[in-house]
Structures are given as C-alpha cells and as structure tokens.
Amino acid sequence: MMDLKSIKAIVFDYDDTIAKTRQIRYKTLQTIANETFDFKLSNEQIDSAWGIPGNDFLLKIFGNHSKDLDFLWKTYNDYCDRDDNIPYPGAKEYIYQFQKQYQLGILSSSSHKRVFKELELMLFDLVLFVSVQTAEDTHVHKPDPKVFEPMLSKLEMFSIRREEILYVGDSISDYLSSTGYGLQFLGMAHGEREQIVFDREKIPYVESFAELDKVLKEGR
Known part of the structure; x- marks a missing residue:
C-alpha cells in the first residue's frame, strides 16, 4: 500500500x-521499414519488442535486414528528427x-x-x-x-x-x-x-x- x-x-x-512515444514512433518505425528496407512492419511486431533497450530493440525489429547498429541508429535518429515527439x-x-x-x-x-x-x-x-x-x-x-x-x-x-x-x-x-x-x-x-x-x-x-x-x- x-x-x-x-x-x-x-x-x-x-x-x-x-x-x-508509442503513438509517434510506431509511424516512424513503419516508415523506416517501408522506405529503407522495403517491408511492412506491423503494430504487433513493434509490440513484441517495445520497452527493451535500444540496441536490442532495433535488432529485433530490423535485424533480418541489417545488423549494423551504427547504420540502424543513424537511420532511426534521422527518421525520428522528422517526427517530433509530443x-x-x-x-x-x-x-x-x-x-x-x-x-x-x-x-x-x-x-x-x-x-x-x-x-x-x-x-x-x-x-x-x-x-x-x-x-x-x-x-x-x-x-x-x-x-x-x-x-x-x-x-x-x-x-x-x-x-x-x-x-x-x-x-x-x-x-x-x-x-x-x-x-x-x-x-x-x-x-x-x-x-x-x-x-x-x-x-x-x-x-x-x-x-x-x-x-x-x-x-x-
């Protein structure tokens, strides 16, 4: 109590x-998947990784397409700069x-x-x-x-x-x-x-x- x-x-x-963050970044992540890696990322896939530390999160979401964390972080941060958090x-x-x-x-x-x-x-x-x-x-x-x-x-x-x-x-x-x-x-x-x-x-x-x-x- x-x-x-x-x-x-x-x-x-x-x-x-x-x-x-969830409201804003789901859009960000789905845009990255579509424009950078040419696949459709579902809400359920993001749900399964949401809340884990950043490196693990990006690898779980995009690891089948790239395991280069420097590239993944640069891409993620560049796209985040387009979608301001609220x-x-x-x-x-x-x-x-x-x-x-x-x-x-x-x-x-x-x-x-x-x-x-x-x-x-x-x-x-x-x-x-x-x-x-x-x-x-x-x-x-x-x-x-x-x-x-x-x-x-x-x-x-x-x-x-x-x-x-x-x-x-x-x-x-x-x-x-x-x-x-x-x-x-x-x-x-x-x-x-x-x-x-x-x-x-x-x-x-x-x-x-x-x-x-x-x-x-x-x-x-």
Whole structure:
C-alpha cells in the first residue's frame, strides 16, 4: 500500500509516461521499414519488442535486414528528427509544479541521445531533474530492480531513502523493477491498453498528470 505522505522524490518513466512515444514512433518505425528496407512492419511486431533497450530493440525489429547498429541508429535518429515527439497534456506544467515539493528524476530504457534531444525539443527544463538516467547509464534494464541503483545513489545525496521515492510508469516492467527495489509505484495509464493491464494486476494508477497532482495533494 502506498504511503504518499512519506514521498520526497518522484522518478518518471519517459516513453508513454511523459511523452507520446508509442503513438509517434510506431509511424516512424513503419516508415523506416517501408522506405529503407522495403517491408511492412506491423503494430504487433513493434509490440513484441517495445520497452527493451535500444540496441536490442532495433535488432529485433530490423535485424533480418541489417545488423549494423551504427547504420540502424543513424537511420532511426534521422527518421525520428522528422517526427517530433509530443508530451502528454500537462506534463511540463505539472512537473514544474512538482519540483517545488519533490526531488525529481527520469529513468528510461531509451537512449541518451533520443531522450535528451526530445526533452529539449519539448522545452523541458533539465535543471528540474536531479538525474535523467538512460539505457547507457546501467548494465541492467527493467524489469531488473538493480536498474534503480544509479538513481538511488543520486537521491541519497539528498538524504532520500528508497521507500521515499515514487516511481511513475506505464508498464508492468516499471512496476516490477521499482517495487522490487523497494520504491513505491503508481501507474500512469494514459490509454485503455495500460488501464486494462493495471486493473488486471490490481496496481493503482492515474490517467493523467492532472490526476497525479490531485492524488499527491490528497496524500500529503
């Protein structure tokens, strides 16, 4: 059971929590498949790889056509630059408000280049975050709980213990890794896909940043 009164830090997942990555990048990936490799990439194929670290993701999606990671990353990043990612409603505004009350962080399985570039393009002030941790910052990845070790070491500098950290994410992998490390967890279900999963697993969640703000205020 969550104890929101004890929360001193909030760490956010990035893809599909802060930004509409799935909505935007499915189009990007399908365009790459069509224009670069001349095949049709289905939503189901992307679903099967979604959420794993970048190198593994690109190889799972395009590995039958190229295993040259330098080429795959250049191609992916070039196409991503055509399709700007979009923050969810209220993300910037509420995160700015949250930093007045909590230490903030981002922990993502996506690459450093993509996360930082997109945050800057979406006009997030990176100074608001104690740490923005990406795939390159650790040798393990969600759902391994040890993925939170670098983030905890940064937050411990503010005398924050793991049980005083709330992780907000959109997937079961986010839930398993954070609670497995002793953090508190609250789901972010922007759509029906996430709501169905959280309801089935009886995991508490909110459906927007506005609702997250309300829950945090009521829990103080």
